[in-house]
Amino acid sequence: MLKDITLGQFFPGESYIHRLDPRTKIILTVFYIIITFSAKSIFSFAALFLSVVMIIGISKISFKTIIRGIRPVLYIMIFTMILNIFLTNGEDLLFHWKFIKIYKEGIITALLVLVRIIVLITGTSVFITYTTSPIQLTDGIERLFSPLKRIGVPVHDLAMMMSLALRFIPTLIEETDRIMNAQKARGADFSTGSLASRVRALIPIIIPLFVSAYRRAEELAVAMECRCYRGGEGRTRMKILTYGLNDFFAIFIFLLFLAAIILINIYAPGFKL
Amino acid sequence: MDTIIELKNITYVYGSGTPFQMTALDDVSVKIKAGFITGLIGHTGSGKSTLVQMLNGLLRPHAGQVLLHNKDIWENPKEISSIRFKVGLVMQYPEYQLFDETVGKDIAFGPKNMKLSDEEIARRVEEAASFVGIDKALLDKSPFDLSGGQKRRVAIAGIIAMRPDVLVLDEPAAGLDPRGRKEILGRVRQYQRDTGAAVIIVSHSMEDMAKYCDEIIVMNRARIFAQGSCAEIFARAEELVAVGLDVPQIAYIAQALRRGGCELEGDIYTVEGALSALVSLFEKKGIPRKTANNA
Numbered sequence: 001m002l003k004d005i006t007l008g009q010f011f012p013g014e015s016y017i018h019r020l021d022p023r024t025k026i027i028l029t030v031f032y033i034i035i036t037f038s039a040k041s042i043f044s045f046a047a048l049f050l051s052v053v054m055i056i057g058i059s060k061i062s063f064k065t066i067i068r069g070i071r072p073v074l075y076i077m078i079f080t081m082i083l084n085i086f087l088t089n090g091e092d093l094l095f096h097w098k099f100i101k102i103y104k105e106g107i108i109t110a111l112l113v114l115v116r117i118i119v120l121i122t123g124t125s126v127f128i129t130y131t132t133s134p135i136q137l138t139d140g141i142e143r144l145f146s147p148l149k150r151i152g153v154p155v156h157d158l159a160m161m162m163s164l165a166l167r168f169i170p171t172l173i174e175e176t177d178r179i180m181n182a183q184k185a186r187g188a189d190f191s192t193g194s195l196a197s198r199v200r201a202l203i204p205i206i207i208p209l210f211v212s213a214y215r216r217a218e219e220l221a222v223a224m225e226c227r228c229y230r231g232g233e234g235r236t237r238m239k240i241l242t243y244g245l246n247d248f249f250a251i252f253i254f255l256l257f258l259a260a261i262i263l264i265n266i267y268a269p270g271f272k273l
Numbered sequence: 274m275d276t277i278i279e280l281k282n283i284t285y286v287y288g289s290g291t292p293f294q295m296t297a298l299d300d301v302s303v304k305i306k307a308g309f310i311t312g313l314i315g316h317t318g319s320g321k322s323t324l325v326q327m328l329n330g331l332l333r334p335h336a337g338q339v340l341l342h343n344k345d346i347w348e349n350p351k352e353i354s355s356i357r358f359k360v361g362l363v364m365q366y367p368e369y370q371l372f373d374e375t376v377g378k379d380i381a382f383g384p385k386n387m388k389l390s391d392e393e394i395a396r397r398v399e400e401a402a403s404f405v406g407i408d409k410a411l412l413d414k415s416p417f418d419l420s421g422g423q424k425r426r427v428a429i430a431g432i433i434a435m436r437p438d439v440l441v442l443d444e445p446a447a448g449l450d451p452r453g454r455k456e457i458l459g460r461v462r463q464y465q466r467d468t469g470a471a472v473i474i475v476s477h478s479m480e481d482m483a484k485y486c487d488e489i490i491v492m493n494r495a496r497i498f499a500q501g502s503c504a505e506i507f508a509r510a511e512e513l514v515a516v517g518l519d520v521p522q523i524a525y526i527a528q529a530l531r532r533g534g535c536e537l538e539g540d541i542y543t544v545e546g547a548l549s550a551l552v553s554l555f556e557k558k559g560i561p562r563k564t565a566n567n568a
């Protein structure tokens with residue numbers, strides 16, 4: 001079923017990471033991406049891998065969920081691994097057959113790149129999607145970017161649009177599921193036949209979907225106006241974001257981690273990417 | 274009576290392995306009789322919609338079997354769409370599935386997927402439209418120009434046009450005014466009486482069930498709570514109330530009258546039934562007809 005896609009799936013919880021301020025989590029995500037790309041030596045990759053395991057542990061998200069999140073990029077991972085294995089030149093020749101040469105360096109590079117991709121995807125999704133509700137996330141983004149209001153960027157409106165869009169993704173997916181089921185009940189077939197006939201088979205889904213999306217949008221607009229929504233000007237919030245000790249602590253740890261990775265790169269290069 | 278569909282030990286779990294895991298059907302076994310209107314009743318979230326989606330193979334059970342005419346519908350998963358023509362399911366709020374340019378074309382969608390000839394399709398569209406009381410003149414209109422009740426009847430016609438052996442309607446009267454409810458349910462009953470097909474109606478209105486169904490299945494928390502004729506079911510009023518359901522108000526009144534010493538005969542769960550019981554009581558006691566009618 002469509003609903004089984006974990007894209008943008010939030011798992012409510014009470015872990016340390018769940019309780020961090022969304023702004024902190026956005027900042028940590030940016031840090032984490034920088035750290036992932038600054039890791040060069042084989043030791044820093046080991047540290048990186050350890051850190052992601054710890055993050056998953058602290059967030060209390062099940063490994064099954066994490067694996068399910070990685071699965072969609074499996075092919076990209078395999079593809080980059082193959083490219084790295086066959087195209088990296090080095091000194092330690094392991095295998096040679098006609099024009100195919102595999103070096104030890106190639107295999108290590110492939111493994112390190114694999115770690116990098118896994119860490120990148122898992123780390124960002126733990127911070128952003130699994131432990132932060134879409135509402136918190138847009139709140140965080142709005143606050144984080146609010147200085148841009150001074151130069152005329154409509155930060156509030158963009159954040160509102162984003163949160164509405166996020167809010168309606170599950171609804172629309174559910175609706176699509178329902179309409180597909182209704183048409184299947186009338187014998188519609190979406191999975192066999194030529195490409196042209198499959199595209200034509202989508203019409204009975206897309207038209208009702210558009211009709212209902214417009215209806216929902218209109219109803220929502222009316223409901224918002226009924227509650228006197230006039231944009232961000234003078235709007236107060238029910239939940240005011242505040243930084244706590246936890247947040248500073250998390251950012252401090254990440255700064256240390258970044259410094260450690262850079263030091264490892266310099267003083268314990270081992271194998272370098 | 275012959276059994277037309279049988280569910281055997283069906284279990285279905287939504288979102289298995291996620292924090293949102295939800296067992297919607299828990300070891301459900303039930304037999305649906307042919308040539309009857311069966312009412313499926315239960316409060317919201319009791320698993321009614323999940324159960325009816327089992328019947329035509331929209332959902333595949335995680336455990337158990339669905340037998341149609343004593344044959345497992347999942348014996349050959351590639352043939353599952355042929356099951357959908359035999360078990361016609363009208364989903365909840367079916368008016369949102371309409372898509373074609375004209376009402377007639379929309380009703381023809383199912384028969385077209387059955388690869389019938391054009392004449393046969395035209396015949397079935399006309400027949401289905403008349404069953405649900407959609408005027409011939411409306412067939413050339415856009416379905417988006419119709420009223421809510423009309424749209425819903427068009428959607429039901431879209432299923433009837435496939436001439437299924439079993440017609441299943443998921444909350445066909447939800448969100449309609451009393452007149453719309455009566456119109457739709459009355460038409461469905463007329464359809465059943467005319468064609469002899471088995472019909473299953475999902476609802477949570479006891480009044481409607483008492484009036485239109487021959488047999489009632491009560492669901493509670495992913496399980497079958499009770500099955501039987503209207504009289505058998507409504508005799509268990511206290512149990513129904515305990516699981517958050519109601520009995521028809523007239524059944525309460527009859528009960529109260531009996532407690533007050535009024536000797537009403539038979540099982541009373543519809544207004545008509547109550548009236549005839551009262552009339553016969555008055556006749557027995559020798560109260561003149563005119564007074565009885567005034568009462």
Ligand SMILES: Nc1ncnc2c1ncn2[C@@H]1O[C@H](COP(=O)(O)OP(=O)(O)O)[C@@H](O)[C@H]1O
Pocket residue numbers: 003287288295296297315316317318319320321322323324
């Ligand atoms: N697509 C779905 N995904 C997850 N849970 C669902 C889905 N559909 C129904 N459920 C859950 O399964 C239970 C039974 O639902 P349903 O069969 O629709 O009940 P009913 O039709 O009696 O109201 C409910 O608790 C509902 O929340």
Ligand SMILES: [Mg+2]
Pocket residue numbers: 321322323365443
């Ligand atoms: Mg339902």
